[in-house]
Amino acid sequence: MGNKLLLDQGSGGLASHRLVADVFLRHLANPVLARMDDAALINPKGPLAVSTDSFTVDPIFFPGGDIGCLAVHGTVNDVAMLGAKPLYLTCGFILEEGFDLDDLERIVASMARAAKKAGVRVIAGDTKVVGRGAADKIFINTTGIGEVVSSRPPSGHRARPGDAVIVSGTLGDHGLTILSHRQGLSFEAPVQSDCASLNRLTLKLMQRLERVHVLRDPTRGGLATTLNEIAQQSGVGIHLEEPAIPVKPVVASGCEVLGLDPLYLANEGKLICILPGKLADQALAVMRRDPLGRDACVIGTVTAENPGKVVLRTGLGGRRLLGMLEGEQLPRIC
Amino acid sequence: MGNKLLLDQGSGGLASHRLVADVFLRHLANPVLARMDDAALINPKGPLAVSTDSFTVDPIFFPGGDIGCLAVHGTVNDVAMLGAKPLYLTCGFILEEGFDLDDLERIVASMARAAKKAGVRVIAGDTKVVGRGAADKIFINTTGIGEVVSSRPPSGHRARPGDAVIVSGTLGDHGLTILSHRQGLSFEAPVQSDCASLNRLTLKLMQRLERVHVLRDPTRGGLATTLNEIAQQSGVGIHLEEPAIPVKPVVASGCEVLGLDPLYLANEGKLICILPGKLADQALAVMRRDPLGRDACVIGTVTAENPGKVVLRTGLGGRRLLGMLEGEQLPRIC
Incomplete structure (x- = not known):
């Protein structure tokens, strides 16, 4: 009816x-x-x-x-x-x-x-x-x-060598939720979209830390694609430490089942913050006091080497290039 | 290919x-x-x-x-x-x-x-x-x-008894074009959409005539629906003279064939201008100097009687209420 x-x-x-x-x-x-x-x-x-x-x-x-x-x-x-x-x-x-x-x-x-x-x-x-x-x-x-609100707004063009790369929380929650829900899959632990408005968190960051260089939310294409955009816009390299990247266990295992990489999955309530390395602790403190930034952590650094590229150092010490999302068909994720 | x-x-x-x-x-x-x-x-x-x-x-x-x-x-x-x-x-x-x-x-x-x-x-x-x-x-x-650009922007709430109601040109061209094209009909004379940007025309009107009360483009729902909105917003009546309303002969005959009323058809390059009656000639002069207002004419007046209603005086002298578009299904006209 x-x-x-x-x-x-x-x-x-x-x-x-x-x-x-x-x-x-x-x-x-x-x-x-x-x-x-x-x-x-x-x-x-x-x-x-x-x-x-x-x-x-x-x-x-x-x-x-x-x-x-x-x-x-x-x-x-x-x-x-x-x-x-x-x-x-x-x-x-x-x-x-x-x-x-x-x-x-x-x-x-x-x-x-x-x-x-x-x-x-x-x-x-x-x-x-x-x-x-x-x-x-x-x-x-x-x-x-x-x-x-700032006289120098953050921009993807402003990442500089020596900057720290911070994410505000775990990655892949939204993307995995949509894809698993669409396929009728359920996991041992509940997984749900992280979708949330981050404007109060960004305002706090801007008020306390004038020198935020980049803010970006890694939606479609995920962390890897967004960092590639920033690396290209700023003409810098970005080096990530894989073990530092926060991914919920349920999302990691769901990704394994579905053959997905959480670094390419959409997020709808997370941000990337890039700012001078010496301000990283201060930024983490601001973020962790906000419920939406509780799991914030430093995941890498901006480098002069490898301009335009994102390099991931894996847990075993190997290095690989993280390109943009390519060839995968994940339509209607947002 | x-x-x-x-x-x-x-x-x-x-x-x-x-x-x-x-x-x-x-x-x-x-x-x-x-x-x-x-x-x-x-x-x-x-x-x-x-x-x-x-x-x-x-x-x-x-x-x-x-x-x-x-x-x-x-x-x-x-x-x-x-x-x-x-x-x-x-x-x-x-x-x-x-x-x-x-x-x-x-x-x-x-x-x-x-x-x-x-x-x-x-x-x-x-x-x-x-x-x-x-x-x-x-x-x-x-x-x-x-x-x-104006300290008192025009608004559907500002029509006042004694105001003149002007349209910038012929009505129904866009709606009839879409509907006849969709049905594969062709007429003796070519009919085409009037779609155009009116911002240069409205800017001239605003610069020359500070006291424009209402500007509105009669798109979906057509002239009749838009005037009903204005009558309701301003709490006034609007009296129209049917013989004064400009409709191209090909649109009028196309409407007869399809059983449509041009007063309810969408326009995409026409505007309604409502302003004090004594300024009507000046407004017409401004509009007619612009290619998009060449066929501008006064089609009626704003009255204190019949608040919230649009009344049409037909060519034979009869009067009828023009309501909002109702019950017709003309989807995807714009």
């Missing part, structure tokens, strides 16, 4: 207005959104960070989250990685005719909770409905806007 | 980076986008107008445009309707595995031309690839940011 979405609810007419009022405005209401003009009017200060992301994750509900809160966390985090304070989100929904309206409401309510927790407001939205089979249930685009 | 999109190109790994470099950056490049951090850094002035819109139009190529330029025009126009100067766009692509890469390139090139013409820069983007059958070819979300 349950109410199903009709094509008409995307027509822009009366049925659309009712859907917007009943579902979207009810959960996401705020004075800016409530004006319902063609565009929202905001008055932020100073330079801004802007990021956009579309979410097509399958399944749409998974242990630890759903496509709604993920769409908030993902974009909040991208804005936060510029050392900015995320303030505003826009949301674009593409919905399939026949989609369950109770599921839609559950997703929108989850977005509202995630937005409230992250301190951002949804200021503009759009809903399109396409015929059965023209989309898979629900896709969400979010665009985030935040105020830049 | 032709190159087809692979799932791998949405993985976030090496294949994704190549796609971004080969297609997106090549056409849309600018210094902000080129930094390729998690978020873009911009430094706009003063209050901002922000709007988001997803585009799912079917067919993706149609007479007068394509989903790419439409995604630029649509969001540029929404920002412009706040009397703002659109400056920045973000783009989120959701692509179906197997989508033709030549078509993708044609669409991105069309976006680039439309953005250049409108004077906006694409500052951030995202690409997701979903499996065959999980989306229909290509969906595009654009979010636009513009600087508000």
